[in-house]
Amino acid sequence: MAYHEDDGDPAEKAEREATAWFVRLNDPMASDQDRRAFQRWLEADPAHARAMAATRDLWDDLAAPARTLSASRARPATAARPSPRPALGLGGWLRRAGLAGAVMASLAAVAVWRDVGLIDRAFADYATRPGERVSTLLEDGTRLQLDGDTAIRTRFTAAARDVVVLRGRVWFEVAPDPSRPFTAHAGDLDARAIGTAFEVDVAAGSVAVGHGVVLAAAHGGAQTPVRLAPGERVEIGPDGRLGAAEAADPSTLFAWRRGLLVLDAAPLRLVADELGRMTAGRVVFAGPGIAEMRLSGTFSADEPEAVLAAMRSALGLKTAIAPGFATVIYR
Template sequence: MNEHDSDTPLDQALEWCVRLQDAGVTRAEQAAFTRWLEADPSHSVAWQRAQQVWRVSGVAGNAHVAASSAQRQRRPRRFSLGLASAAAVLLAVSVLVLSPARWADYRTEVAQVRSWTLDDGSVVQLAPQSALDVRYSAGERRLVLHKGEAWFKVAPNPTRPFVVEAAGGDVRALGTAFDVQVLEDGANVTVTEHSVRVSRAGQQAEAGEGQALHYGAQGIGALRRVDPGQQLAWREQRLVFSDEPLTQVLQRLQPYSRAHLLLTDSSLAQLRVTAAVQAREVDAALQSLQVILPIRVTTVGPWLTLVRPVQR
């Protein structure tokens, strides 16, 4: 590999990650990696960062390197990285197996949108990578949205309230159709018909048709007017972004991609995006963002896509 092929040490380090994972890597390439690593202190820093990125992506991070004296000194470090990677994989597997979402009543996969009619006649539509449990009883119709997003069309039954539990809060239907989206910091609720009552940690708020709100650890946020057709375009395999921060755009694109979408620089998080994309064309959407934003999108194998600043 020519070390000048990439613009930054991190670029170079990530390329070395890819190359050194190849079972066919040659001794000459291993020696070239050693020379690159020792050529500049920034290379060592970049290599450590690349290993972290590699592990976050879910790919094994312990690359093959040459047995030079410098590399022999680094062996304990590589061994520890290997153990850390193995531990991370075991932890990820255990979390996957033990997670309630893994065994939920209704689930969707990457880029999959599905609808079901429940026993009471209510309809639920799940966005990609979502998981929902149904816990109906004689006095209540309770559902638990473990992850992802779901739209509900509720069959009327005044004697059995319809309640969706998600992200530490409850959303109670007041004769309605509505959407709940689980996020890292709480949940969004969007009402398409009638109204809902949201409860969390002793707080309550009602939202009506064409309104939305967010709730989380900081409480229940203010009501805001929205275009339900735009907000719920995912139901038709479209995604519409209106002056949204890049970090939120990536979060909404993630369920449609098998690769982990990683924003490498927090300074990019609040870049604003206005666009409409086909949900099944995530790669094309990401590439198009490079035209309107100062970002660079790099695919590292099938499981990781990096979103980085443009090198000036």
């Protein structure tokens, strides 16, 4: 698992990966393949084992107060001093383990709730955290630009080049190679490049072309592919079918590549997606109809507070912010 983040500190990177592995392996849906991949990660660097041990110690420390609380509730109030601790039978150990597991699962759920991209990024070949944008080259010479909170996997063979966009938004400048077609997969959307630079956005379920040609198709091939020319964009609907190609303004659509966010009467539910790329933590709407209110303006992609200030001044909304955890937008 290659995890590309510009963090500058290998120890912090190992700690984040260890946390992600811990959360993933405590998921009841974790597979044997996950466990084998974890073992490979663990053996790849001695720092990984140290980070994992520290993570387990931390979770044990966090579970200890719950165990203490449980024991204090079970102790009779009239006891003058604690009686000698009886040896725990199998049932006692299972209850203790269940309590610790519940605490760990709750804390893991909180971590994933506030950072929904945590798992995708941990299992990606290339990834960015919220607030960072990264440019990189794939092994075939294709150039990528990843927006904030983006994760991809690559599957290159002698016959094909496939990139799975797990989350986020990616700009591709595809290296020509007629013998190996290049296809980006994002949910129910497949985009095959023909000498192309194009963008795939998982949240919007869309592909847009900067130059060259893209054949966009619904996954599974039940619908005739849509051929997109430069300056065209297509979305896939909730029913899994592609809409018609439509003209798109590249200066607005691709503004994120220049570090800008351009909004033209955008619903706040879509603005929330943009904020999720810009900063850590969830965006929550507290009140009916707020998500469909619309906002216009041009903002720096590095200043999410400016977007929130515009919501307050232009739309009369209020915000409550717990940094790194959640932003609540209400009337």
